Amino acid sequence: MKTKFTLKIFNDPIYGFISIPNQTCFDVIEHPYFQRLRRIKQLGATHLVYPGALNTRFHHALGAMHLMSLAIGVLRSKGHDISEDELNAACLAILLHDIGHGPYSHSLEYLLAEGMNHESISACFMSALNTEMKGKLDIALSIFNGTHPKKFLHQLVSSQLDVDRLDYLKRDSFYTGVSEGVISTDRIISMLQVVDDSLAVEIKGIYSIEKFLIARRLMYWQVYLHKTVISSEKLLINILKRAKYLAGRGVELFASPALRYFLYNNVSVDDFSDGNEGLKQFAKLDDNDIFLSIKVWMDCGDKVLSKLSGNFVNRDLFKIRLQAEAFDEAEVNSLKKKFKESMNLDDDEIGYFVFTGRIANNAYNPKIDRINILLRDGKVVDVTEAADQLNVTALSEPVEKHFLCHPKMSIE
Amino acid sequence: MKTKFTLKIFNDPIYGFISIPNQTCFDVIEHPYFQRLRRIKQLGATHLVYPGALNTRFHHALGAMHLMSLAIGVLRSKGHDISEDELNAACLAILLHDIGHGPYSHSLEYLLAEGMNHESISACFMSALNTEMKGKLDIALSIFNGTHPKKFLHQLVSSQLDVDRLDYLKRDSFYTGVSEGVISTDRIISMLQVVDDSLAVEIKGIYSIEKFLIARRLMYWQVYLHKTVISSEKLLINILKRAKYLAGRGVELFASPALRYFLYNNVSVDDFSDGNEGLKQFAKLDDNDIFLSIKVWMDCGDKVLSKLSGNFVNRDLFKIRLQAEAFDEAEVNSLKKKFKESMNLDDDEIGYFVFTGRIANNAYNPKIDRINILLRDGKVVDVTEAADQLNVTALSEPVEKHFLCHPKMSIE
């Protein structure tokens, strides 16, 4: 017999090793569309708060693929029939689930036409890749879109307990050093079941599910919705909005050709069809395009753009206050007035520096989606019913907060 | 008494927390010169091989400062007199030890005048910062330069067993996922002593020192000198050499203003004095400038630059072979001939694609430097004498290898 050597293996500080399960996955990973994810940080500007948070969407996609193959291995060992083609397709589906993400999370969406988001762009990328790969992604796409007969495969890709969440919680927790988010992916996956074509978790794993829901909530407040993180993201969005505004007025700004395309054109979903310019240009964008341009804009002629860019690059972030109720309009106006004077800004400009908004989170939404728990007697109940230890219902109430941002400075 | 709140704390996945020990350290960290290190990866292009290796020089400098304050705490607890000013200065010295590093490790040095390197640039940065901070870095600089009376403080900053090495080995090991490099920094630091103004390690810690030397060697061959890493670095250098060559001939290339300065001028050490343009421009450079330009150069008019850039961006890296002896000249020439034809290159161009070189490593050099071991009877000996378990001498012989790089393609 000819010796088969170990397939390509990626080192991963979290799982140790990630093996590529098949040739199609390998080809997708090698494709420039996917390699681009190496240069897109999973957590955008969060590293300004947690300096270790430099993990990429590339590594996350590989990690989620790893968990997918573990999960399918567990389900097969419990007697569920999953063909080799379905295994491969499920791995491809999860590998591609974030392919449409732009640089710095959702910030770039502010440069695009209304209604475009990373989901719709992902769909364009998948379709283009499938054409190029002559239909090899057909099953993967049907799993991704939920049209494949085995619904539970779709749930592994996208549900309250999908391998996407399992990987990103663990990975983000690891890289930020916020140990509260560490979850036992091994344990959860080993407890997976399928009942009536739906994913379920054996009751033995109930504590790990509780821990998962709590970890998710703690990660939201300590990382994803950390107030300094919110402050940096809002700053970034204001920078891009200002640049787009200036570009719209014909002001010449430094930019890479790909970023220039999105600054100086009104790009809509039509531009993203197979072979069209939008997709091609988008595929060339990554975090470097955004950051480098902002760095150069520090020295540009527009006072607003130059100031905002300096704040971002040198981490002179806006102050942010959070509270349960909306901010008093009079207070906000008074702040605006103060900064208009001290910074010598006009009415149009002040909104880039002093502004309010709202953030929300709920760790588990039993209305939209369920986490099925399989009892020993074969019955399936929702986790909120099965968990008598901890008030999981409390976890499912959305928590909402209002924020107010403004520059540091004289008023402190 | 007024309650003193916890000072600024950085989350760190490795040590859990890093506290800023004093206000001057805090001010240095906030300075744009230091913030720049957030955008310079410790390991350059290594993440093309180990996708987790995105850790920055910023985080490393903080980590080394953390170990410094631990080490000084240990030495004080053993009765060695170290003043508060000296503690602060030692922390500052290690914080600043890499301040002159350019993007992608040493690759940028190929754009500078002969003899400039990150050490000389670091000296320029420190001097400029000290001027700006009105002499607050005086003691730190004397420790860094080895002119401070307590030599052992300099050894903590720079020697065979400095906190720089202790942190980077552990950090690089953590982020690459190459667990072989994990070292017990806690144990080593707890065993530190000072004898006759020199750092020493108590004999009880001998196994940890052996482990440290071995770990360092394994990290060299598995990470720092990994053949694919070498291949990517050589590719990067060739790209920058080609760009510099083209710039010298007046060809117009995309670049950020800061990178443009180094491409289109012959910058020498004089340009880096306090207040001069070189330092200012260098302070604006980071990994983004290099990578984004290379990405844009993929579409430039020069065939060589365009091809090399594509190889780098899409990770189509050169094949590399390693061997103990130099490569046979006839073999290299035959390879060159083959690729000249298949790629339609001329004599000047082929050297960017097919080339040879040499790499070397020795984990411990007892000729240059020693690791002192303090025996129970008070005598001090070199680690090579104290370690009877493992042939540390074997570790101190340099290992040298020759490499040959060439594109993938038809010949495979």
Next chain:
Amino acid sequence: MKTKFTLKIFNDPIYGFISIPNQTCFDVIEHPYFQRLRRIKQLGATHLVYPGALNTRFHHALGAMHLMSLAIGVLRSKGHDISEDELNAACLAILLHDIGHGPYSHSLEYLLAEGMNHESISACFMSALNTEMKGKLDIALSIFNGTHPKKFLHQLVSSQLDVDRLDYLKRDSFYTGVSEGVISTDRIISMLQVVDDSLAVEIKGIYSIEKFLIARRLMYWQVYLHKTVISSEKLLINILKRAKYLAGRGVELFASPALRYFLYNNVSVDDFSDGNEGLKQFAKLDDNDIFLSIKVWMDCGDKVLSKLSGNFVNRDLFKIRLQAEAFDEAEVNSLKKKFKESMNLDDDEIGYFVFTGRIANNAYNPKIDRINILLRDGKVVDVTEAADQLNVTALSEPVEKHFLCHPKMSIE
């Protein structure tokens, strides 16, 4: 200066190293009373469920001492005045806090006179040690008893957030492999404060406190009150009760001399005064005495003792059912009847094999004790008020369960 060498250091898989802070601590650790804790498992028979749970009270006491010295270091760095004597005494107090624990947790208390427990026995040990050490434990005892002027030192030893809990949660989590209990002791300790002589936690650490409360609850249900753990503990108690009953009737049983003392005498608190026989004999007992006797009792003449012992040694544990409400008496009686027949037992004997009981837990009891949170404005509030993210109140409601145990066998 004479070189001071590193003091005695214990390896610890959890903190890496534990240093002995002073000579008195060292002397206490060397004392046979304390060395005895090496042979008393922290978690009794839990290793029958979690095979790694072999950690001892000895290691826990060292770990808690380690956290105590860290905590005092943090409080000092924030300007709180704690003398060297107080540091030493606090370390001694926590080192000794569990000195009175008998083998297999509380099971031995069933052999003692009413009202004796590990707290009262600890007091006897401490008093005897202090006499022997000529008053060197005076301050430690006053801290332990809460009579020392600085109340917060007592709170570090015993309160809702003492170093005892911090260490055992982390340690038990580590050895059982139940990762849900891992807590950031570093983070919690770094956030400690003292306000008006009471321990408090800075508001920045609120999420870690929430995590701590949740982790504690999850550890209760997954480990401390795991149903199979409960089942083994109840079995052990029944074994000791039966042996005591037989001894009371003059039946001769195998036992070490120390265990014999407690089996064949009615030992009360008077026997534990300084120099009295009870304390001396108790000081000779550890897990080995209990387990080995049970193993030999497998072959003894009493059917009940022999059967129960076999169940324990060969891990043929009783079935246990948990439910929210009390078990129906008729159901219990019917079970008893069944087993009386199948096992040929009489009315007195069946109660060792079929029995019911009640277990309860509340993670945080705001009525008895508080966890103070120090807000940024200097005000102090209870954690239930400060935590808006998670319904900590839910965590403070006691959860109670009823259990029913019976042998496996024909009825399954």
Next chain:
Amino acid sequence: MKTKFTLKIFNDPIYGFISIPNQTCFDVIEHPYFQRLRRIKQLGATHLVYPGALNTRFHHALGAMHLMSLAIGVLRSKGHDISEDELNAACLAILLHDIGHGPYSHSLEYLLAEGMNHESISACFMSALNTEMKGKLDIALSIFNGTHPKKFLHQLVSSQLDVDRLDYLKRDSFYTGVSEGVISTDRIISMLQVVDDSLAVEIKGIYSIEKFLIARRLMYWQVYLHKTVISSEKLLINILKRAKYLAGRGVELFASPALRYFLYNNVSVDDFSDGNEGLKQFAKLDDNDIFLSIKVWMDCGDKVLSKLSGNFVNRDLFKIRLQAEAFDEAEVNSLKKKFKESMNLDDDEIGYFVFTGRIANNAYNPKIDRINILLRDGKVVDVTEAADQLNVTALSEPVEKHFLCHPKMSIE
């Protein structure tokens, strides 16, 4: 389809979870012979030096079984044919490999007839179990004994790179907290191959093998042959020798019935055949029998046994010196004379307190056994040839040391 629930799972702090692969393994684990291993510490008295080292042979056997099933999974995925029966048998073989170990490692062998050791006792246990299980262990025994046609399965059980070593190095490292022994079992296992019916490691894994050899050596010197560990083991052996000597003279000593059997009889290999008394009694022995007896012997009438027992129980261990050459006879005699006088001992007794000996270790013995490395061209070479980075040959030279033990006391 009927839902198959997750099989029995053991929590393991090292691998997270260990699943029982099949029913026969489950039955063996439940057997009292195997449950006994729960009460035999892997590292004997090492916990006197490393307090965490309480891990058992039970947990190790489960861990090795886990690695076996991973290894076989990897080999199957590379196209090597291994039947389900062979998988089960290999798991059984490794599960049983240490079944004959007595309490406190090899110390008990001093009570048995010449030539009996844990290997021969293991064979007796396996044979007895196979009889009881009606031949279900046939293939497992043939793999264990090396008579099964596929030799590489035997190598997984017993060779320089077997799963036994892989698990115990990692496990002992984990529990002692000596991080130098941590090895990448994942990586090594993922690189396994079979060539010509022999185990081999793909060249890509060469660094991990080097690390494994180094880790093994460091663990030898830091743990297995740590001088205080040696000192406690020698003390233990002297205690048992003295007890056996006294028993031979008819002195009545406290002991459990099982230990009594070995003290008061001359037990030889014949007593261990199927159904014979020796095996039955041995199967009842564990660490508790030994330790409890020693504790009681502290108060026995024989001065030598009483003194030695006190030293062990209260951790008043003998001083031990190590050196490369043998100790000078005159020096040893002078020491003996000194202690004979100060302790009032006669010529026969002094040898229990002052004695010399020899310990040795070689991490890798290329003469006896090889670690095959599979090169990319399909050739197989020994690791000493393949490893050019580190002088593995140095690792294969045995290191030998002489020791001298004597009580602490007046002479210090």
